[in-house]
Amino acid sequence: MSGTMKIRTQLIISTVIFGLVLLIIAVSAVTTDRQLEHLDRQEQIARSLAQEANDLSYLSTEYLLYREDLQRTRWESVYTSFSSDLSEFDPQTPEQQALVANIRGNQHRLKEIFDSVIPVYAASSGSDDPAADPVLQTVWSRMAVQTQGMGADATQLARIMHQEMDQLEQASTLLIFALMGTFAAYLLTSYFFFYRHTLVAIDDLQKGAEIIGSGNLDYAIVETSDDEISELSRSFNRMAADLKGITASKTDLEREAAERKQAEEALQRQTEDLAWLNRDLESAHRETNLYLDILTHDIGNTENVSNLYTELLIDSLPGDREATGYAKKLQRSVRKSIEILGTVSKIRRIHAGPPLLRPMDLDAIIREETGHYPNSSIRYEGAPYLVRADDLLPEVFVNLIGNAVKHGGSDAAITVLTEEENGFVRVTVADTGPGVPDEQKDAIFHRYEQKKRGVGEGLGLYLVQILVGRYGGEVWVEDRVPGRPEEGAAFRFTLEKA
Structure with a gap:
């Protein structure tokens, strides 16, 4: 036996490879969706921190000017919300950790400054003009510096989260394209090097059996490999060689008749084996078409979702020309992939059978x-x-x-x-x-x-x-x-x- 792979083994390996490709696509899609959800949540928290920092700046000014308990209560409520959002943010990179540390430091200093103002205001009369008080002006300036620093760092965090989402979406799209190309190449290679080879070998075997059956015992069926079909070819060749050695004598003729009967029984068994193999191949062909239909449908759905996300991305970047240009290029690539899937489906439909004109x-x-x-x-x-x-x-x-x-x-x-x-x-x-x-x-x-x-x-x-x-x-x-x-x-x- 040579190193040629059996047909059944080839079918099993093809099915396993196909399943692995589907599994990779599914795992990649689920992992990407979860990562995108996490980054989107982190971006929302960062934007909320930036807005709350602006609110704290505004409420600080209000309280310093009007000295009302309502402004102080609102300031403390926003500060509590800011602290809660900051505790929910999960920095992953050193840059993000440094920005969060800066925000925490500015937050604590802002709280200390604000707490130091409250007893001063409590001891002062309501008629004092805050604008004329140099101490309070200094306090207001310090609070403004802290809130501005908090807002700037939070805005930078939101920008980093958004950039990471863009990179993840691009990486996901490239992965899908790579998997699609690999799988399409695999299908085409399997068809041309496996199915076509098998069908040609079966056709040669059938023609050779007809020639031998017609009485041409000198004909030898070509044995191209060491698979099941070649084993059938060797059986036919051995049968022809045995029949050729039969003499024309009466005894030999009787023996020839008996051996011919055995040969016919062997031929029947070989024919049944061949029919079973043909049914197995037809079943594998139907299964392959089923898998291809499922994959084409799922990839088509994924491409449509990607196209929708690119449209949303383009609408969300009205002022960023460079990012919008990249998003439009991505959208054109997705639409080209959808067009290719449609063309492949039509070609498969053409090859499915004769046309009804x-x-x-x-x-x-x-x-x-x-x-x-x-x-x-x-x-x-x-x-x-x-x-x-x-x-x-x-x-x-x-x-x-x-x-x-x-x-x-x-x-x-x-x-x-x-x-x-x-x-x-x-x-x-x-x-x-x-x-x-x-x-x-x-x-x-x-x-x-x-x-x-x-x-x-x-x-x-x-x-x-x-x-x-x-x-x-x-x-x-x-x-x-x-x-x-x-x-x-x-x-x-x-x-x-x-």
């Missing part, structure tokens, strides 16, 4: 899609046609018209043209944008070959190509002005008339 109103679809760009210069020239397609046909125009609007620039003129051609309808979407160089005219329809005119991280034009092929048509790109690619591109495709 029916007559579709091409004119209505084009008018509806061009209406989504009221601020763009789009000219439509066409007549009512019914074509054979399904409800994914609008995606072709979403990608081609959106591509022209995005890459053509604000001054680009876009033309959509339909015309009949030998039982087909040829559709043209042309623009006056930067165009497509000759060496890239084929590559842009391949997956992840984004180049200069691709959309959706290299999936948009690939989606257009497989949809048009699904409807029995062809798609290609030409120069809007032949021989002059710099004057714009013309994407053309054909659809069969209904």
Whole structure:
């Protein structure tokens, strides 16, 4: 036995890895939410401390001017609230601890100064002018210094808490993107290197069994690895070798008949094993699709929540241009991720099975899609046609018209043209944008070959190509002005008339 992994072992490992990815995403999301809640509470406390410090400054002035017990009572109430909020604040870093220590020191000095004023006022007559008393003026100045220091430190604490929240949100978003990219790469790799390999091996085994069964005992099934399918191939080859050694004599013929019966029974068992393996693979495929549906749904929900938070963040930073710019970049990244998830879901739907084509109103679809760009210069020239397609046909125009609007620039003129051609309808979407160089005219329809005119991280034009092929048509790109690619591109495709 070589080091090749069994198919069942590969399935188990794939399931375990998938579960670990889901667990990492869940734990990261829960941990981030708890940290954000804690930082938000700390920021609220810091802002409350800053407001209470301002209130203490105002009430100190009121009491020094009017010497009323009501002002003193209110001052002591705010001071008590300030002390309670300060005790709830949990400094984590040396900078935060230093600021809290400064606030406590200023708080204690403020209390000592205020307590020293009370007996002075109690001993003085109500007619004394506070403004003329140099001692009280000195006391007022000292109290103002303490409250201002408390307010400034509390405001700095709130600013630090807010910055930490921003950093945590950015780190959480980057983690989600990294996990999404890793998992998508894992799924694609599993499909191309595992499922495709297994299906090809099963197909080769079935063809080889048919050849051997037809009487060609010299045929040998290729054994590419050391998994269950290769074991079946070796069994078939041994069976063919045994049958080849049978002589033509009567005794040999009788023995051949008996051995053939045994071989047929073995073949039946092998066929049953093969059918079981095929059912197992189909079950694993359905389970993988189920996990992918769940993951796509959960990630989509997470992206929508992230998009909402970025909108709230942008609204909360009206005066900070740099922070607003970073927040808008984050929002564009989140929306791009949502767009990619939508494109992947459509591609999976296309590969799910054969299309159910029916007559579709091409004119209505084009008018509806061009209406989504009221601020763009789009000219439509066409007549009512019914074509054979399904409800994914609008995606072709979403990608081609959106591509022209995005890459053509604000001054680009876009033309959509339909015309009949030998039982087909040829559709043209042309623009006056930067165009497509000759060496890239084929590559842009391949997956992840984004180049200069691709959309959706290299999936948009690939989606257009497989949809048009699904409807029995062809798609290609030409120069809007032949021989002059710099004057714009013309994407053309054909659809069969209904």
